[in-house]
Amino acid sequence: MADKNSHSSGSISRKSLIFLFMVSTIVFIFSWFFVLRSTGHPQLIDYTSFTSSKNLATIDNGNRQSRNPNDVQPSMRDPLETTSDSSDSSDGSLEAALVVKDVASCASNKIALKVFMYDLHPEFHFGLLDWKPEGGKVWPDIQTKIPDYPGGLNLQHSIEYWLTLDLLSSNFPNRNGARSAVRVFNSSEADVVFVPFFSSLSYNRYSKSKSPHKKSVNYSLQDKLVKFLTEQEEWKRSGGRDHVILAHHPNSMLDARMKLWPAMFILSDFGRYPPNIANVEKDVIAPYKHVIRTFVDDSSGYDDRPTLLYFQGAIYRKDGGFVRQELFYLLKDEKDVHFSFGSVQKDGVHSATKGMHASKFCLNIAGDTPSSNRLFDAIASHCVPVIISDEIELPYEDVLDYSEFCIFVRTSDAIKEKFLINLIRNISKAEWTRMWNKLKEIEGLYEFQYPSKENDAVQMIWQAVARKVPAIRLKLHKSWRFSLTGTKRPSTIVPWSKSKHLFRELRV
Numbered sequence: 001m002a003d004k005n006s007h008s009s010g011s012i013s014r015k016s017l018i019f020l021f022m023v024s025t026i027v028f029i030f031s032w033f034f035v036l037r038s039t040g041h042p043q044l045i046d047y048t049s050f051t052s053s054k055n056l057a058t059i060d061n062g063n064r065q066s067r068n069p070n071d072v073q074p075s076m077r078d079p080l081e082t083t084s085d086s087s088d089s090s091d092g093s094l095e096a097a098l099v100v101k102d103v104a105s106c107a108s109n110k111i112a113l114k115v116f117m118y119d120l121h122p123e124f125h126f127g128l129l130d131w132k133p134e135g136g137k138v139w140p141d142i143q144t145k146i147p148d149y150p151g152g153l154n155l156q157h158s159i160e161y162w163l164t165l166d167l168l169s170s171n172f173p174n175r176n177g178a179r180s181a182v183r184v185f186n187s188s189e190a191d192v193v194f195v196p197f198f199s200s201l202s203y204n205r206y207s208k209s210k211s212p213h214k215k216s217v218n219y220s221l222q223d224k225l226v227k228f229l230t231e232q233e234e235w236k237r238s239g240g241r242d243h244v245i246l247a248h249h250p251n252s253m254l255d256a257r258m259k260l261w262p263a264m265f266i267l268s269d270f271g272r273y274p275p276n277i278a279n280v281e282k283d284v285i286a287p288y289k290h291v292i293r294t295f296v297d298d299s300s301g302y303d304d305r306p307t308l309l310y311f312q313g314a315i316y317r318k319d320g321g322f323v324r325q326e327l328f329y330l331l332k333d334e335k336d337v338h339f340s341f342g343s344v345q346k347d348g349v350h351s352a353t354k355g356m357h358a359s360k361f362c363l364n365i366a367g368d369t370p371s372s373n374r375l376f377d378a379i380a381s382h383c384v385p386v387i388i389s390d391e392i393e394l395p396y397e398d399v400l401d402y403s404e405f406c407i408f409v410r411t412s413d414a415i416k417e418k419f420l421i422n423l424i425r426n427i428s429k430a431e432w433t434r435m436w437n438k439l440k441e442i443e444g445l446y447e448f449q450y451p452s453k454e455n456d457a458v459q460m461i462w463q464a465v466a467r468k469v470p471a472i473r474l475k476l477h478k479s480w481r482f483s484l485t486g487t488k489r490p491s492t493i494v495p496w497s498k499s500k501h502l503f504r505e506l507r508v
């Protein structure tokens with residue numbers, strides 16, 4: 001009996017297997033047909049990527065090790081280094097679409113970004129400028145006196161100072177003109193949460209000295225900041241995703257960034273950042289403040305600038321050093337080329353100003369980081385930048401076409417005999433003049449000042465932050481799916497401990 005039964009049920013299941021097989025074959029063929037047809041149809045592709053990310057979000061809740069190979073984003077610096085934050089990257093195409101839509105609507109609506117700013121202890125910001133708080137005040141009264149930021153090369157990373165001043169003044173009744181961001185005092189109403197830590201100054205002031213006390217200040221501020229932030233309700237609610245953290249000097253947040261990485265960083269480049277910690281999707285690239293003087297009332301056109309190509313910079317031991325040396329040997333005997341090593345410090349600023357103002361083209365070669373203030377010095381000098389830096393990311397490039405006023409040359413081409421010099425000599429006067437005029441048109445986008453003016457660097461950076469907001473919201477809303485009202489906590493953020501293994505193999 002048992003045998004017979006199992007035999008008959010065996011034959012039934014064989015029949016149903018055949019049936020199932022046929023059905024699934026048809027489904028398979030049909031779905032392939034669907035997939036093939038769908039290539040080239042953006043909606044259908046979005047739909048597929050959306051379903052896959054939905055699955056990931058459910059399955060990987062709390063465990064983001066698995067990854068979908070289709071989700072590697074081409075815009076990431078190195079796909080191999082892209083790590084386990086897979087549900088974030090799987091949202092890529094969808095978010096990108098939303099962001100693009102939003103750029104258009106932001107531009108037309110001109111709604112100011114609402115920014116909540118933590119009242120951090122002054123030791124994190126104006127205390128570093130030797131401002132002495134009185135009566136437990138956190139912020140200086142900037143309507144009476146504005147503490148000075150230290151000069152010299154410190155200034156190139158001073159964006160922390162200008163953005164904070166802009167926020168502090170955004171509610172002044174007599175404030176007129178540009179206002180891309182306003183400070184709000186209730187964090188529930190804010191688009192983003194701003195962390196006013198002057199990290200670049202802290203690094204510059206407290207890391208380079210030999211005194212052990214200064215070292216410990218450098219270290220302890222980052223430590224304290226991490227403690228403070230991770231205890232805040234605002235941070236817990238978003239896992240930090242809507243926080244804006246300034247780290248313009250490439251070394252300024254070496255420790256803290258490993259713990260604060262879900263936040264949006266404002267950086268000079270991604271050179272020393274692993275792509276899972278910082279990347280173009282999540283973070284904002286801000287310009288350096290140029291250190292050489294703006295060429296005011298520049299009427300010095302093509303024929304008034306005797307030097308064809310100008311470079312003055314340090315020679316580096318690491319990565320970029322080789323290219324600089326190579327170019328030096330290729331260019332040193334060329335007529336009308338100024339190529340010399342030595343940094344633009346101290347008295348160098350004066351001669352660099354003269355040199356750039358008298359040159360048609362200014363070289364920007366990657367050094368030990370992909371970016372440098374030299375590009376912004378060139379823009380301020382209306383000296384057409386020639387950029388040789390394959391990894392460079394540029395400020396506001398989503399709204400600005402740099403090819404209109406910069407020449408880009410791949411490193412592999414630049415080091416070919418005669419390639420660069422022929423390319424430059426071959427650019428006509430008319431073409432150069434078009435770029436020179438464009439430089440004069442856009443130079444204001446790179447000016448840091450207080451009070452800030454319409455579309456200057458401060459306003460442009462806030463606008464760039466604003467363009468990230470829809471993508472942040474999407475991530476937040478998804479992370480809240482499984483939390484009950486009133487207990488909003490991100491359910492899909494990688495715990496710090498789990499994210500640690502990602503950093504071991506990184507070259508810092």
Ligand SMILES: *[C@@H]1O[C@H](CO)[C@@H](O)[C@H](O)[C@H]1NC(C)=O
Binds near residue numbers: 187
């Ligand atoms: C902050 O804003 C939220 C949402 O608008 C509101 O519910 C809350 O009462 C506000 N808190 C304060 C202290 O005003």
Ligand SMILES: *[C@@H]1O[C@H](CO)[C@@H](O)[C@H](O)[C@H]1NC(C)=O
Binds near residue numbers: 207
């Ligand atoms: C300063 O801090 C950075 C990052 O925390 C650290 O890497 C560096 O070693 C510190 N500098 C000194 C001189 O201790």
Ligand SMILES: *[C@@H]1O[C@H](CO)[C@@H](O)[C@H](O)[C@H]1NC(C)=O
Binds near residue numbers: 422423426
């Ligand atoms: C210079 O430009 C001309 C015309 O634009 C082009 O035919 C020629 O190949 C260029 N030469 C070099 C060396 O790039």
